[in-house]
Amino acid sequence: MESSTQLEYSGKTTARRRSGILWKEIVKHKYLYLLLAPLVIFYIIFTYIPMYGVLLAFKEFDYSKGVLGSPWNHFANFNAVFGNPGFWTAFRNTLLISMGRLIIEFPIPIVLAILLNEISKGRLTRVFQTVFTFPHFISWVVLSGIIIGIFNDQGLYNQVLALFGAEKSSVLTSGPGFTIVLFVSNIWKEAGWSCILYLAAIAGINLELYEAAEVDGANRLQQMKAITWPVLKSTAAVLFILAVGNVMNGGFDQIFNLYNSAVYAYSDILDTFVYRSAFTDATGFGFSTTVGLLKSVINFTLLFGANYIVTRFGKEEGL
Amino acid sequence: MNKNKQTLLLAVLMLAVTTVFSGCSSDGNSANSSSAPADNASNGTGQDTSKNIKLNVSFMGIQDGFDAPGAANDTIFNNLEKQFNVTLNPVQLTWNDYMEKTKVWAASGQLPDIFPNVIAVDNQALYASWAKQGIIKPLPEDLSKYPNIERIMSLPSVTPLKVDGKFYMIPRMTYNDSSDWIMDRPILYRKDWASEAGFTSSPNSFDEFVAMIKAVKKLHPEAVGVTLENKSYIDTQFLGSFPEMANSKSWTKEEDEWIPSYDSPRINEGLKQLRTLYSEGLLDKDFAIQKASDGTSKFLNGQSFVNYGGTFSTFANVDAFHKGNPGVNLSDAVGLMSIWPASDGKRYTFAETPYWSEIYFNNKMSDEQFDRALQLIDFMASEDYSVLVKNGILNVDYKIENGKAVSLLSSDESLATKYPVTNTLNALAQWHGALYKAGKTVLNSNPDIAAWEAYDQETFKKFKAEYTPAPINFDIMLMSTPAKNKLSTSTLIDDMVNTILGEDDPAAMWTKVLKGYESKGLNDAIKEVNDKAKELGI
Numbered sequence: 065m066e067s068s069t070q071l072e073y074s075g076k077t078t079a080r081r082r083s084g085i086l087w088k089e090i091v092k093h094k095y096l097y098l099l100l101a102p103l104v105i106f107y108i109i110f111t112y113i114p115m116y117g118v119l120l121a122f123k124e125f126d127y128s129k130g131v132l133g134s135p136w137n138h139f140a141n142f143n144a145v146f147g148n149p150g151f152w153t154a155f156r157n158t159l160l161i162s163m164g165r166l167i168i169e170f171p172i173p174i175v176l177a178i179l180l181n182e183i184s185k186g187r188l189t190r191v192f193q194t195v196f197t198f199p200h201f202i203s204w205v206v207l208s209g210i211i212i213g214i215f216n217d218q219g220l221y222n223q224v225l226a227l228f229g230a231e232k233s234s235v236l237t238s239g240p241g242f243t244i245v246l247f248v249s250n251i252w253k254e255a256g257w258s259c260i261l262y263l264a265a266i267a268g269i270n271l272e273l274y275e276a277a278e279v280d281g282a283n284r285l286q287q288m289k290a291i292t293w294p295v296l297k298s299t300a301a302v303l304f305i306l307a308v309g310n311v312m313n314g315g316f317d318q319i320f321n322l323y324n325s326a327v328y329a330y331s332d333i334l335d336t337f338v339y340r341s342a343f344t345d346a347t348g349f350g351f352s353t354t355v356g357l358l359k360s361v362i363n364f365t366l367l368f369g370a371n372y373i374v375t376r377f378g379k380e381e382g383l
Numbered sequence: 384m385n386k387n388k389q390t391l392l393l394a395v396l397m398l399a400v401t402t403v404f405s406g407c408s409s410d411g412n413s414a415n416s417s418s419a420p421a422d423n424a425s426n427g428t429g430q431d432t433s434k435n436i437k438l439n440v441s442f443m444g445i446q447d448g449f450d451a452p453g454a455a456n457d458t459i460f461n462n463l464e465k466q467f468n469v470t471l472n473p474v475q476l477t478w479n480d481y482m483e484k485t486k487v488w489a490a491s492g493q494l495p496d497i498f499p500n501v502i503a504v505d506n507q508a509l510y511a512s513w514a515k516q517g518i519i520k521p522l523p524e525d526l527s528k529y530p531n532i533e534r535i536m537s538l539p540s541v542t543p544l545k546v547d548g549k550f551y552m553i554p555r556m557t558y559n560d561s562s563d564w565i566m567d568r569p570i571l572y573r574k575d576w577a578s579e580a581g582f583t584s585s586p587n588s589f590d591e592f593v594a595m596i597k598a599v600k601k602l603h604p605e606a607v608g609v610t611l612e613n614k615s616y617i618d619t620q621f622l623g624s625f626p627e628m629a630n631s632k633s634w635t636k637e638e639d640e641w642i643p644s645y646d647s648p649r650i651n652e653g654l655k656q657l658r659t660l661y662s663e664g665l666l667d668k669d670f671a672i673q674k675a676s677d678g679t680s681k682f683l684n685g686q687s688f689v690n691y692g693g694t695f696s697t698f699a700n701v702d703a704f705h706k707g708n709p710g711v712n713l714s715d716a717v718g719l720m721s722i723w724p725a726s727d728g729k730r731y732t733f734a735e736t737p738y739w740s741e742i743y744f745n746n747k748m749s750d751e752q753f754d755r756a757l758q759l760i761d762f763m764a765s766e767d768y769s770v771l772v773k774n775g776i777l778n779v780d781y782k783i784e785n786g787k788a789v790s791l792l793s794s795d796e797s798l799a800t801k802y803p804v805t806n807t808l809n810a811l812a813q814w815h816g817a818l819y820k821a822g823k824t825v826l827n828s829n830p831d832i833a834a835w836e837a838y839d840q841e842t843f844k845k846f847k848a849e850y851t852p853a854p855i856n857f858d859i860m861l862m863s864t865p866a867k868n869k870l871s872t873s874t875l876i877d878d879m880v881n882t883i884l885g886e887d888d889p890a891a892m893w894t895k896v897l898k899g900y901e902s903k904g905l906n907d908a909i910k911e912v913n914d915k916a917k918e919l920g921i
Contacts, residue, residue, distance in 0.1 A: 127489045128516040149899055217607075217668040237671045237884055325614075325877030326671040326884045340873075343483045348509075349490065 118360075120353035141354040151355060153329060154337035158359075161246065161319075161333060162311040168247050170307055172255045174300055177262030178292055182284065193263075196256025208321035211249055212236065236322070239330035246331070250318060258303075265299045266292060301374050309367030312359045334359050432468040436755045439495040440811065441474035443481060448807030449473045453800065459771050460804040467759045471808075474498075489518050494745040497756055499811065501740040503544050503552050504632065504861060508868035513743075514546040520744040520753060521549040528754075529761035540736045543861035553760060554738035557814040561734050562852040566719075566843050568619045568629060568733035571682060571690045574718035575711070576603060585721040589623060589656050592723060596665045599688045606685070608665030610678030612692025615876050617670070617883070619691040619733075620660075621653040622722040626731035626853035628653060631875045634859045634912065641859050641912050645875055646897060646905065654882055654889040661883050671880050683707055689720070695835035705831075714834050719842045721850070734852040736861070742812060763812035772809040773818055774825040775801070781825045788825040858921055859912060866907035870900070 090097055116131060121141055123134040145151050176196065183189055199207075214220045215235040222232040235241035269291060277287045314333035323331040334355055342352035448454060464470060474495040476484055481500065488494045502510040513519045526533035532553055535541060540561060541554055558564065577583070580598035596608040611617060621628035627635045627644040635644045644650065660666035667678055667687070682690035683700055684707035695701050695713060704713055724730050744756060762768055774781045774788050775798050781788050792798070799806040809815070818824055822840060827833040878896045885892050897905070 125490075126516050127513060127518045130490075130492075147902065149902060212672055216672065232668070234668055234671075324672045325874075325880045328877065328881075343486060349486075 118353060118357050120350050121357045123350060125349045137350070141350045144351055145354045145358070150332070150337060151334075154332045154334045154355075157329075157331060158312055158314045158333040158335075161243075161314040161331075164243075164247060165250070165315070166304075166307055166311065169251055169254075170304065172251050173258035174262055174296060176255050177259040177266060177296070178288055180259065180263060181266045181292060182288075193256070196259070198256070199253040200257035202253065204317040204321045207249065207253065208318075211245065211322060215245065237324065237326040239327055242323070242327040243330055246315075246318065246322070249322075250315065261299055261303065262296055265295055269295050305367065305370045305374055308370035309363055311366050312363045432755065432758070434751070435468050435470060436752055437470045437472060438497060438752065438756055438759070439472045439474050440808070441476045441485075441495040441498040442808055442811050443476050443478050443499070444807045445473040446475035448804040451800075451803035454803050457802045457804040458776065459802045460808065463759075463762075463805075467755060467762070469755055469759060489513065492747075494518070494747075496745050496748050496752060497760070497811070498743055498745075499555065499740055500743055503554070503741045504736065504739065505873075506871070507863050510544075510551070511546050511863060511868060514549070514551040517746050519551045520746040520748060521551050522553070522757075524549075529757050531761045531764040532757060535764060538737065540857045540861070541738075543858055543863070546863070552741035552743050553764070553812070554736075555740050555742055555810070555813055556738050556764065556817070557735075558737050558816040558820060561737050561855075561857065562732070562847065563737070563816065563820055564735045565732040565846045565850075565852070566839060567735070568616070568622065569692065569694070570619065570720040570722065571693045572718055572720045573599070573688050573716055575716040576606075576688055577718075586723050588723050592623075593659065593663070593665065596660075596688060597663075600665070603688065607667045607681055607687040609660060609689045609691065610667045610681045610687040611670050611673070612679050612690065613675045614670065614673065614880060616678075616691040617657065617876065617879055619722075620657050621650070622725075622731050622733065622853070624652040624656065624725055625649040626725060626734075626851075627855055629731075629733050629853055630735055630855055630860075631872055632860055633853070633855045636856075640909070641856075641916055642909055643870075643872075643905070645872070646900070646909075648890075651890040651893060654879065654893060657879070657883045658885075658889045666883075671884060685711075694839075696832060696839070698829060698832065701829065701831045701835075713831050714838070719838070721846070730850040731853050732846050732850045734855050736857055760812045763809075766818060768809075769813065769815040769818040770823070772798075772805060773815055774798075774823075788823065790825045790828050792828060794828060856921065858919070859916060862912055862915060864908065864911035864915055866904045866911050870904055870908045 120131055120134070122136055122138060123131070124137040124140070125131075126134040129135075180189060180192060180196075183192070212219075216222070217232060217234070221235065225232055233241065235245060273291050274287055277291060282290065312334060314335065316333070316335035316339070319331050319333055320336055320339065323336065338352040338355045338359075341355065342349055454460075476498075485494070485498060485500055488498075502513075514521070522532070522536065526536060535554055535556060536550055538554075541550075544550065544552065544554075576599045577595060580595065580602055582595045582598065586592040586595055600606065600608060615631075618629045618631055625644070625647070627633045628647075628650050631645065633644045634641050635647055635649075636642075637647055657666065661668075667673070667681070670678065678687065679690055679693040679700070680703070681687040682693060683703040686707075693700070695704070695717065701713065704717075705711075708716065721730055722732075742760060744753060748756065775790075775792070777783070778791075780792055780798060780801070781790050783789070792801075819836075820840075820843065824836075827836060878893075878899075882889050882892045882896065
């Protein structure tokens with residue numbers, strides 16, 4: 065009994081001492097904290113406070129009573145979601161598309177950064193970097209119009225096919241064709257932008273290392289393997305964790321602007337399903353909030369899971 | 384850090400925090416509008432309008448009208464505000480976001496005082512919820528003060544829309560009667576090309592229709608056979624086999640039981656026809672990925688033989704046709720095709736309730752505001768307002784000659800640019816279709832449009848006299864039951880598109896589609912509707 069009181073006392077003292085140190089640090093760096101304040105306030109107001117909206121997943125939304133006043137319906141929304149075949153299609157598609165993005169799209173910026181680094185001595189680096197980065201600034205609304213224009217019946221793709229005597233193909237209404245367009249167009253749009261972080265990591269490498277390696281007779285591939293890749297590894301690990309945490313976001317903007325009903329079976333992801341449920345179908349906000357909540361819980365679990373695996377087995381720093 | 388720097392830093396931080404918070408502020412246009420005194424005492428109907436009332440009104444593109452050059456000089460709109468002593472504050476909506484925006488406004492308590500939507504027929508669950516939750520305002524029991532509204536609300540096609548004995552909306556009438564929708568599923572075709580290929584009249588069967596397209600495509604290999612105004616016009620095809628299905632919300636009676644039309648095996652023939660058109664390369668290969676009006680653009684550019692939907696009542700379309708088909712006379716080249724007879728030998732036409740959308744009122748409005756809003760809408764639903772909107776001001780914009788309205792506008796003038804606010808706001812309470820069908824609209828100054836409208840009217844009369852409207856029971860279609868209300872048909876067109884594009888047998892594919900609807904409560908809806916129909920003796 066006595067020892068437990070002592071422990072409690074010593075715990076309280078330690079906590080008080082820690083908060084005292086923290087407060088001293090805050091006072092010491094008050095201007096830095098002041099600079100940080102608007103961002104923190106922004107996140108509290110627009111990200112944390114609205115989180116109370118997840119209550120809708122357990123309620124029957126009443127427009128006149130708002131989120132807090134609406135009556136509870138316990139797990140009725142969950143039953144409706146799990147009983148809806150569209151949800152499971154969207155769930156499967158989200159996982160498949162996101163896994164595809166991790167496997168196919170994630171390594172591309174790393175390869176691109178290494179290749180750009182290899183031509184770093186020439187003037188062409190900036191030209192290539194600009195060319196690769198530029199598509200990131202085109203919105204999916206515009207880009208989808210261009211892509212649909214390329215692949216429609218009279219579009220460039222079918223004209224080229226016709227030129228070689230091949231049969232015309234409706235790429236955007238066939239599941240496999242649409243999936244290929246989905247990955248390729250996203251790589252084209254985002255690879256250049258995503259490789260900036262890797263290029264920044266490479267820029268931090270001491271050039272003398274390469275010179276020393278050259279003197280030792282290491283070829284380009286060996287230099288890449290022994291010098292560039294070890295530096296990139298930790299950046300790649302952090303970005304991989306973030307990408308895994310984002311796995312349930314299959315890319316709403318791109319898919320929403322590109323998809324059509326013929327490829328829903330391949331392209332309808334949870335975000336597009338939520339959008340249609342909330343605004344087009346008669347299911348309502350409770351239903352779509354439930355899907356959103358499930359998505360967030362899975363994302364959260366995956367993020368922490370990936371962080372644990374990377375830090376535990378990969379010997380890299382996590383988040 | 385010196386004091387000046389500290390002060391500057393604090394000022395910058397305050398600005399940043401203020402910027403963050405400013406996003407949370409209201410726009411100042413609260414749903415509850417204020418009032419101010421004015422000189423007017425009556426609107427000419429003997430009703431008191433001595434106090435100016437501000438009303439927030441949302442409509443598709445309304446802000447564009449208020450921002451247009453000459454908006455301040457829109458005499459028709461200015462007179463309207465003066466007549467009812469109201470100040471209308473525009474709240475912008477677009478055709479692409481009206482549903483999303485309105486739902487968000489309803490959830491956040493920011494609904495405008497008057498707003499349009501399409502829920503009483505299309506999303507009955509939401510309509511009933513908003514009515515029961517006090518989001519939208521019920522109309523008064525006694526509508527005798529508002530004769531036009533009273534006339535509309537007493538129509539047989541409107542009465543099923545009561546919730547707990549009250550109306551919570553006013554239909555925005557398109558026509559006076561459901562059979563007047565005949566020309567709203569038009570089949571435009573190049574009659575010059577058909578004639579070239581040896582076809583001088585409308586086809587008498589689907590096979591003849593296919594033969595006609597194939598013959599034309601031999602002469603015009605670059606042209607598409609059939610294009611669509613938008614994807615939903617695919618249902619035009621059913622007029623020749625299962626006319627009820629041309630209106631995807633309809634129900635049909637089979638073996639003494641009411642079922643949604645899409646649940647009937649009679650849908651299969653139309654689906655098979657559409658599959659044939661697609662697989663034989665006669666239906667536009669891009670129809671599944673097309674944006675609205677893409678198909679009509681192809682038709683206007685001379686790249687398609689038949690178009691389901693479309694019109695030449697607008698200058699833009701006439702102009703596009705002439706640019707795409709230089710030297711071609713529109714009247715000689717384009718015709719309106721009759722659909723082939725169904726298995727009972729009758730040619731059917733499209734039918735719909737005389738309205739397809741509604742106006743709603745925010746329940747937070749005061750009684751005084753509501754009364755003035757109803758007075759305003761009552762006038763905007765009248766034929767007098769239709770005449771103002773479609774013909775302009777008598778002896779200023781048009782004159783009556785031999786009983787016909789003749790335009791007084793010069794070739795470079797138009798009612799749209801002269802009255803820009805009215806041009807965007809005029810359809811708030813009705814679509815003015817009845818005036819057009821009655822032949823009371825002004826003769827268009829553009830000869831092509833005038834000729835097209837005359838041809839359209841003549842065809843309308845012929846179709847109305849000779850053909851049969853799709854046999855739809857609107858009491859069943861508009862019936863409200865819990866399971867029926869939840870059964871959305873918003874994915875029906877998408878399901879049809881998938882069936883047309885698929886490779887398996889269309890009937891087998893449709894059976895699978897129906898399984899999906901069963902999981903969403905189709906059977907419960909059928910049971911509830913039939914039980915209620917028996918009660919009502921339908």
